[in-house]
Amino acid sequence: xxxxxxxxxxxxxxxxxxxxxxxxxxxxxxxxxxxxxxxxxxxxxxxxxxxxxxxxxxxxxxxxxxxxxxxxxxxxxxxxxxxxxxxxxxxxxxxxxxxxxxxxxxxxxxxxxxxxxxxxxxxxxxxxxxxxxxxxxxxxxxxxxxxxxxxxxxxxxxxxxxxxxxxxxxxxxxxxxxxxxxxxxxxxxxxxxxxxxxxxxxxxxxxxxxxxxxxxxxxxxxxxxxxxxxxxxxxxxxxxxxxxxxxxxxxxxxxxxxxxxxxxxxxxxxxxxxxxxxxxx
Amino acid sequence: xxxxxxxxxxxxxxxxxxxxxxxxxxxxxxxxxxxxxxxxxxxxxxxxxxxxxxxxxxxxxxxxxxxxxxxxxxxxxxxxxxxxxxxxxxxxxxxxxxxxxxxxxxxxxxxxxxxxxxxxxxxxxxxxxxxxxxxxxxxxxxxxxxxxxxxxxxxxxxxxxxxxxxxxxxxxxxxxxxxxxxxxxxxxxxxxxxxxxxxxxxxxxxxxxxxxxxxxxxxxxxxxxxxxxxxxxxxxxxxxxxxxxxxxxxx
Numbered sequence: 001x002x003x004x005x006x007x008x009x010x011x012x013x014x015x016x017x018x019x020x021x022x023x024x025x026x027x028x029x030x031x032x033x034x035x036x037x038x039x040x041x042x043x044x045x046x047x048x049x050x051x052x053x054x055x056x057x058x059x060x061x062x063x064x065x066x067x068x069x070x071x072x073x074x075x076x077x078x079x080x081x082x083x084x085x086x087x088x089x090x091x092x093x094x095x096x097x098x099x100x101x102x103x104x105x106x107x108x109x110x111x112x113x114x115x116x117x118x119x120x121x122x123x124x125x126x127x128x129x130x131x132x133x134x135x136x137x138x139x140x141x142x143x144x145x146x147x148x149x150x151x152x153x154x155x156x157x158x159x160x161x162x163x164x165x166x167x168x169x170x171x172x173x174x175x176x177x178x179x180x181x182x183x184x185x186x187x188x189x190x191x192x193x194x195x196x197x198x199x200x201x202x203x204x205x206x207x208x209x210x211x212x213x214x215x216x217x218x219x220x221x222x223x224x225x226x227x228x229x230x231x232x233x234x235x236x237x238x239x240x241x242x243x244x245x246x247x248x249x250x251x252x253x254x255x256x257x258x259x260x261x262x263x264x265x266x267x268x269x270x271x272x273x274x275x276x277x278x279x280x281x
Numbered sequence: 282x283x284x285x286x287x288x289x290x291x292x293x294x295x296x297x298x299x300x301x302x303x304x305x306x307x308x309x310x311x312x313x314x315x316x317x318x319x320x321x322x323x324x325x326x327x328x329x330x331x332x333x334x335x336x337x338x339x340x341x342x343x344x345x346x347x348x349x350x351x352x353x354x355x356x357x358x359x360x361x362x363x364x365x366x367x368x369x370x371x372x373x374x375x376x377x378x379x380x381x382x383x384x385x386x387x388x389x390x391x392x393x394x395x396x397x398x399x400x401x402x403x404x405x406x407x408x409x410x411x412x413x414x415x416x417x418x419x420x421x422x423x424x425x426x427x428x429x430x431x432x433x434x435x436x437x438x439x440x441x442x443x444x445x446x447x448x449x450x451x452x453x454x455x456x457x458x459x460x461x462x463x464x465x466x467x468x469x470x471x472x473x474x475x476x477x478x479x480x481x482x483x484x485x486x487x488x489x490x491x492x493x494x495x496x497x498x499x500x501x502x503x504x505x506x507x508x509x510x511x512x513x514x515x516x517x518x519x520x521x522x523x524x525x526x527x528x529x530x531x532x
Binding site for chain 1: 332334337339362363364365366368369370372373374376378379380388389392393438441442445
């Protein structure tokens with residue numbers, strides 16, 4: 001009886017502590033969201049999307065049009081580089097290289113690479129693509145973002161493909177299918193929604209990144225989408241505007257932060273919804 | 282009675298594990314041969330030699346021969362893809378591909394570069410009829426095959442195998458995951474299919490082996506214990522072990 005009582009108390013304490021921690025975490029998240037929401041909506045003006053940056057002393061002029069486009073362009077180029085590499089790399093790990101020790105090592109390293117601080121990757125891109133060229137440039141930013149999404153996509157692709165039962169592959173082999181056909185027509189098809197979700201979540205992860213862009217594509221106040229030069233960036237603009245002493249710039253930073261938060265939230269929710277729908281099948 | 286295949290002194294190794302030991306038996310054309318024996322006896326290993334499924338995994342090694350049309354199908358010069366085209370396989374659990382019913386059956390045909398829509402339609406219908414599942418699926422050929430019941434899926438898989446017109450179909454405990462009614466349908470189907478193909482079936486179900494097969498081989502720890510026509514195996518076997526196994530006193 002005593003023992004039972006003790007266990008009940010321990011259970012109660014553990015549950016309370018766990019709930020408390022969860023509550024603190026959630027509360028912080030909601031405070032951030034609430035702040036961004038209130039401040040952001042308050043400062044949201046249409047000109048944020050239609051005008052390019054203006055000097056801070058001019059009221060009611062200026063926006064971040066070029067920064068939205070620049071950020072979008074960087075994310076797009078990063079995806080064009082990172083998604084095919086990631087999907088094909090993950091495919092190799094799950095299929096052709098599944099018996100190789102080196103591939104297990106690559107998987108483990110990819111898991112570690114997911115948690116490398118993004119500023120370190122930014123520094124790396126600076127060293128290989130900015131320093132030799134002598135100028136901040138969009139390519140370096142896109143490559144930095146691509147490096148961040150690469151291990152995420154490699155690992156989700158590998159995991160999703162490994163989850164496809166071997167019997168299904170064998171059934172295709174038994175019909176005389178060559179390996180590449182088995183992969184493209186059976187395994188990819190079975191794992192498609194999972195891989196797609198992984199890609200979506202990876203893109204959501206970098207869509208709001210600032211650190212890897214700081215030393216690479218940096219920022220520009222002009223409407224310029226040439227990747228050989230510094231490219232306007234929303235996140236870097238937020239960083240600069242928020243730290244500025246000008247009230248209208250700070251307001252614009254809030255508004256931009258609000259927009260990008262909603263966007264990333266939307267991408268994430270979409271990813272989860274796809275996973276949920278898939279699980280229901 | 283013609284031998285379609287003859288297994289001669291076949292040994293098989295999973296790395297260091299000697300899984301088949303000096304197996305010799307004929308496979309008669311247009312007959313059903315059952316492979317029976319306790320778990321781990323090597324019957325599935327033997328079955329998977331016929332379509333060289335073992336080639337998919339490293340460190341597997343064959344020794345000896347399986348002759349078909351004067352050629353050793355275990356030879357290095359054999360094109361495995363061609364071989365598998367003539368050796369269909371149906372697995373224990375149904376393996377419908379994540380695509381429509383039609384595309385499932387057309388899968389093997391498309392691999393053979395048959396693209397003509399009317400030819401495909403014709404062959405798909407023929408295979409589905411042969412597999413006795415046409416009436417149940419003819420109105421939903423474009424629906425996902427994974428929505429069918431287990432028994433229907435298994436017959437669909439048989440249709441998919443039949444579509445490429447194989448000489449042999451290998452059944453690997455293909456009724457063990459099904460309910461009794463579905464499994465009875467598959468059994469009846471196997472007997473009907475004898476007209477067109479040769480069947481080799483691994484089974485744990487003694488009654489099933491007795492009901493459907495013409496020949497039966499009993500295996501034990503990698504070796505062939507006895508091979509004969511089914512009636513002999515089940516009524517007057519030569520080996521004591523066979524008698525004990527088929528009567529359920531050991532296994």
